[in-house]
Amino acid sequence: MKILFVASESVPYVKTGGLADVVGALAPVLASQGHDVRVIIPEFGAIPNEYLAQMSHVCDFEVQLGWRRQYCGIEKIEKDGVTWYFMDNKYYFGRPYIYGMGGDEYERFGFFCRGVLNMLPLIDFQPDVIHAHDWQSGMVPALLKIQYAHLPFYERIKTVYTIHNLQYQGIFGIREVQDVLGLGDSLWTEDKLECFGCANFMKAALVYSDLITTVSPSYAEEIQTAYYGERLDGLLRARKEDLRGVLNGIDMDDYNPETDQRIAQTFSLDNLNGKAECKKALQEELGLDVNPDVPIIGMVGRLSNQKGLDLVDYVIADIMRQDVQLVVLGMGEGRYFNLFSWAEGEYKGRVAARFTMDHVLAHKIYAGTDMFLMPSQFEPCGLSQMIAMRYGSVPIVRETGGLRDTVLSYNEFSGEGNGFSFFNYNAHDMLHVIERAVGYYKNRKDVWNTLQQRGMKGDYSWTHSASEYIKLYESLFEEKKAASAVSEEQTNPVVVDI
Numbered sequence: 001m002k003i004l005f006v007a008s009e010s011v012p013y014v015k016t017g018g019l020a021d022v023v024g025a026l027a028p029v030l031a032s033q034g035h036d037v038r039v040i041i042p043e044f045g046a047i048p049n050e051y052l053a054q055m056s057h058v059c060d061f062e063v064q065l066g067w068r069r070q071y072c073g074i075e076k077i078e079k080d081g082v083t084w085y086f087m088d089n090k091y092y093f094g095r096p097y098i099y100g101m102g103g104d105e106y107e108r109f110g111f112f113c114r115g116v117l118n119m120l121p122l123i124d125f126q127p128d129v130i131h132a133h134d135w136q137s138g139m140v141p142a143l144l145k146i147q148y149a150h151l152p153f154y155e156r157i158k159t160v161y162t163i164h165n166l167q168y169q170g171i172f173g174i175r176e177v178q179d180v181l182g183l184g185d186s187l188w189t190e191d192k193l194e195c196f197g198c199a200n201f202m203k204a205a206l207v208y209s210d211l212i213t214t215v216s217p218s219y220a221e222e223i224q225t226a227y228y229g230e231r232l233d234g235l236l237r238a239r240k241e242d243l244r245g246v247l248n249g250i251d252m253d254d255y256n257p258e259t260d261q262r263i264a265q266t267f268s269l270d271n272l273n274g275k276a277e278c279k280k281a282l283q284e285e286l287g288l289d290v291n292p293d294v295p296i297i298g299m300v301g302r303l304s305n306q307k308g309l310d311l312v313d314y315v316i317a318d319i320m321r322q323d324v325q326l327v328v329l330g331m332g333e334g335r336y337f338n339l340f341s342w343a344e345g346e347y348k349g350r351v352a353a354r355f356t357m358d359h360v361l362a363h364k365i366y367a368g369t370d371m372f373l374m375p376s377q378f379e380p381c382g383l384s385q386m387i388a389m390r391y392g393s394v395p396i397v398r399e400t401g402g403l404r405d406t407v408l409s410y411n412e413f414s415g416e417g418n419g420f421s422f423f424n425y426n427a428h429d430m431l432h433v434i435e436r437a438v439g440y441y442k443n444r445k446d447v448w449n450t451l452q453q454r455g456m457k458g459d460y461s462w463t464h465s466a467s468e469y470i471k472l473y474e475s476l477f478e479e480k481k482a483a484s485a486v487s488e489e490q491t492n493p494v495v496v497d498i
Contacts, residue, residue, distance in 0.1 A: 001035045001036070001128045001129065001470070001473055001474070002035070002036045002125070002126065002127045002128045002129075003030060003035055003036065003037045003038070003127060003128065003129050003131060003473065004038050004039075004040065004116075004120075004125070004127040004129070004130045004131065005023055005026075005027055005037070005038070005039040005040070005131050005133065006039075006040055006113075006116050006130060006131070006132045006133065006137040006140050007019060007020075007023045007039065007040075007041055007132075007133040007134070007136070007137060008041060008042060008098075008099075008109070008112075008133075008134065008136035008137065009023070009041060009044075009098070010023040010024040010027075010039055010041050010084070011023075011024035011025070012024065012051070013041065013047050013048075013051055013084070013086075014041065014044050014046050014047050014098065016098055016099065017302070018164065018248070018381070018383050019133060019134055019164045021248075021250070021251070021383060022133070022164065022215070022248055023039060023041075023133060024251075025249065025250070025251045025462050026249075026462055026465070026466060026469070027039050027080075027082045028080035028081055028082055029249075029461075029462040029463060029466040030466050030469065030470070031080065031081035031082045032081060033466060033467075033470065035470070037081070037082050037083075038082065038083040038084070038085060038125060038127075039082060039083070039084050039085065040085040040086075040087060040116055040119075041084070041085075041086060041087070042086070042087050042089075042092070042093040042108075042112055043073075043075060043086035043087055043088040043089075043093055043094075044093050044094075044098055045090075045093065045094045045095060045096060046098055047086070051077065054077050055075035055076065055077055055086060056075065056076055056077075057073065057074075057075055058074040058075060058076050058085070058122075058123055059073075059074050059119070059122045059123060060072060060073040060074065060088075061118060061119070061122060063111055063114050063115050063118060064114075064182075065107065065110065065111055065114070065180045065181070066179045066180055066181075066182060068180075070089060070091070070092075070111060071088075071089055072087060072088070072089055072111075072115045072118070072119070073087070073088035073089070074086070074087060074088070074119050074122075074123060075088055085119075085123070087112060087115050087116070087119075089111065089115075092107070092108045092111055092112075093108070105170070105172070106170070106172040106173075106176055106177050106180060106199070106201075107176075107180050109135075109136045109137075109139070109170070109201065110139060110177065110180040110181050111180075112136065112137070113137060113138075113139035113140045113143060113181075114139075114143060114181065116130075116137070116140055117140065117143055117144060117148055117154070120153070120154075121153055126153060126157070127157060128156075128157070128158065128473070128477070129157070129158050129159070129160055129473045129476065130144070130157055130158070130159050130160070131159075131160045131161075131162065131469075131473075132159065132160070132161045132162070132205060132209070133161075133162050133164060134162070134163070134164045134165070134168070134202075135168055135169050135170030135201040135202040135205075136170065136201070137205075138161070138170055138201035138202045138203075138204050138205035139181065139201055139204055139205070140159070140205070141159040141161055141204070141205050141208040141209040141210075142193065142204035142205065142207070142208040143181065144157065144159060144208070145159075145208045146183065146187065146208070147182075158210045158211075158473075158476040158477070159208070159209045159210050159211075160209060160210065160211045160212075160213060160469075160472065160473065160476075161205040161206065161209035161211070161212050161213070162212075162213045162214065162215065163202070163212065163213070163214040163215070163223070163380070164214075164215055164380060164381075165380050166202070166214075166223050166228070166229070166230045166232065166380070167230055167306070167378075168202075169200050169201065169202040169203065169230065169232070170200065170201030170202055171195070171198050171199070171200050171201075172198065172199045172200075172201075173198065173199065174188055174194065174197075174198060174199045176199070177199035178199075191207075192207060193207070195231075195232075196231065202232070203232060203235065206232065206235055206236065206239065207235070209242075210242070210476050211242050211244065211472055211475075211476060212236075212239060212242055212243045212244070213243070213244045213245070213246050213469075213472065214243070214244075214245050214246075214380060215245070215246065215247065215248045215380045215381035215402060216245050216246075216247050216248070216380060216381045216382075216401050216402035216405045217245035217246075217247065217405055218245065218400070218401050218402065218404045218405050219245060219378075219379075219380045219381065219401040219402060220243055220244060220245030221245070222378070222400070222401060223236055224236045224237045224240060224243075228378055244468075244472060246465050246468045246469060246472075247381065247402060247405055247406070247465055248381040248383060248402065248462075248465065249386075249460055249461050249462035249463075249464070249465050250383055250386050250387055250390070250460045250461070250462075251462075252390075252460065252461045255363075255366070255387050255390050255391070256390070257274070257275075257367060257390065257391050257392070257456075260363060260367070262359075262360045262363040262364065263278050263281075263363055263364055263367040263368075264277050264278045264280075264281035264282075264364070264367075264368075265277040265278060265281075267367075267392075269453060269456045269457065272392060272449075272452070275367065275368075275391075275392055276292060278364065278367040278368040279292065279296060279368045279369070279370070280292065280368075281364070281368065282296070282327070282364050282365065282367075282368030282369070283296070283325070283368075285364070286327060286352035286354075287349065287352060288325050288327075288349055288350065288352055289325070289349040289350065293442075294323060294324060294325055295324050295325070295370040295371055295438055295441045295442075296324070296325045296326075296327055296368065296369040296370050296371070297319075297324055297325070297326050297327070297369065297370070297371045297372070297373050297396075297434070298327045298328075298329075298365045298366070298368075298369030298371070298372050298373070298388070298393060299312075299326070299327070299328045299329070299330070299372070299373050299374075300328075300329045300330060300362050300365055300366070300372075300384055301329075301330050301374075301384055302330055302331070302332045303328075303330045303331060303332030303333055303336035303337065303340075303355075304332045304333050304336070305333075305377060306376060306377050306378060306379075307374070307375075307376050307377075308374070308375030308376045308377055308398060308425075308430070309336050309339070309375075310427075311375050311425070311426070311427040311430050312339075312373075312375065312427075312430075313335075313336070313339050314427040315427045315428065315430070315431045316339070316343055318431050319431065319434060320343075320347050320350065320351070322434065322435060322438050323438075324350075324434075324438060325350050325351070325352075326343070326347075326350065326351045326352075327351075327352050327353075327365055327368075327369060328340050328351075328352070328353040328354070329353075329354050329356070329358065329361055329362060329365055330355070330357075331355055331356065331357060337355055340353035340355075341353065366384075366387050366388050366390070366391040366393055367391045367392075367393075369388070369393045370393060370394065370441060371393060371394050371395070371396055371434075371437055371438075371441070372384065372385060372388035372393045372394070372395050372396065373395075373396045373397075373434070374395065374396070374397045374398070374403060375396075375397070375398045375422075375430045376397070376398055376400060376401070376403060377398075377400075377425060378400050378401055379397075379398075379400055379401040379402055379403045380401050380402060381401065381402030382397075382401065382402045382403050382406070385397055385402075385403055385406055385407055385419075386406055386458070386460040387460075388455070389406075389407075389418065389419070389454075389455030389456065389458055389460070390455070390456060390458070390460060391456075392452040392455060392456050393455075394418075394419050394420070394437065394441075394448070394451045394452060394455060395407045395418075395419035395420070395455070396419065396420045396421070396430075396433055396434060396437050397419065397420075397421050398421065398422055398423070398425065398430070399421045399422065399423045403421070404421075406458075406460075407419040407420075407421055408421075409421040410440070410447070410451060412447075415450075417451070417454075418451060418454040418455050418458070419451065419455070420433050420434075420436060420437045421433065
């Protein structure tokens with residue numbers, strides 16, 4: 001199949017979150033299965049010079065945005081069997097930030113969405129499927145159906161849209177979006193583009209895409225409820241027949257404790273001695289008391305309420321009474337910067353916080369911690385719990401979204417499980433489960449070793465998920481063939497002599 005991924009970021013070129021990991025890992029796996037996979041992202045100023053030097057110019061043209069005519073250049077890199085395209089416009093993408101600060105996000109990504117559709121005939125690529133990711137590409141399925149589908153080049157293209165986080169929808173004023181994209185008044189009704197008096201890029205994709213996916217089966221169910229649905233639950237229930245949850249994977253080569261050169265010492269399922277060295281090196285690097293018997297709890301990710309840090313805030317003193325150490329890595333809200341800065345001073349040698357995006361340190365934390373805490377309020381998929389298990393760090397999670405799909409709480413009666421979990425979004429429920437995990441760590445080394453081994457044996461690769469995506473892509477054309485066959489039968493009925 002010919003597949004075009006449309007996204008705002010992708011590793012290794014530019015990354016702010018898990019979206020980049022998904023796009024950058026899934027595309028090469030699909031390509032390795034024999035498909036023609038191409039990816040288009042903006043050429044942000046944050047892309048390192050080493051990649052800019054590898055780009056070759058494909059074409060350039062002008063994009064009409066209302067009364068504006070803007071330059072659009074397309075560059076490309078061939079890597080891992082995938083053609084990576086980069087949309088060049090210094091005014092929109094050459095800024096010192098990636099998202100959210102200019103007040104014209106609707107124009108930047110409106111330009112991106114229209115540019116994607118306009119470039120296809122010019123690069124001589126007619127995809128079977130356009131797979132759009134998150135709100136920044138949400139107008140691609142809508143523009144395709146509304147303004148392009150009547151043209152012969154575009155009429156057979158199908159669209160799949162993936163929700164990575166329903167909370168971020170791309171909400172703007174209707175008049176501003178109309179001005180940029182030329183979408184008439186008749187389209188701004190509640191069954192089409194209008195959403196509570198606003199323009200909503202994500203809603204546009206949910207209405208006009210042929211298929212909708214999200215990044216775990218549980219999250220696909222949850223977002224159809226009012227609690228998780230972010231005011232789009234009614235629309236998602238209406239389209240439930242076209243909604244699927246496909247669990248994300250991780251890059252098993254990048255996150256491999258047997259070959260990872262970023263960590264103090266490699267280790268494997270058969271020989272965990274290197275993990276003890278990683279723990280000691282982490283304690284030394286972060287200024288923690290060097291003690292092999294004290295369990296280290298790790299947290300890596302965005303510092304926000306979504307990640308359940310308000311629960312940690314409420315019971316942090318009780319957590320630290322457990323004779324544990326806590327390591328936190330991430331950037332985000334000021335209240336959590338203050339919380340962990342205070343904790344680092346209050347519990348010297350027992351708490352270490354680093355407020356940065358540091359890929360190397362993240363690897364060291366996964367390898368050097370004993371437990372990994374993710375008490376998320378909601379979690380579409382979550383990659384960190386899978387990475388942690390890959391490195392023998394036992395997860396402690398809240399049962400939501402992808403966390404529920406990947407972590408099964410240890411059952412002392414049946415012996416099943418690969419971690420620890422709690423259901424209610426409650427600080428003391430979380431505290432109780434942390435206490436339970438620490439108890440097993442200190443008093444039941446046999447159980448703890450079993451949990452580590454189960455986590456490290458898990459298959460978190462993209463292979464299965466990629467096959468699921470291909471089945472979804474193919475189903476779009478199977479339905480079309482079936483409809484065509486029915487139509488032909490009705491046109492040419494079979495005459496039977498009686």
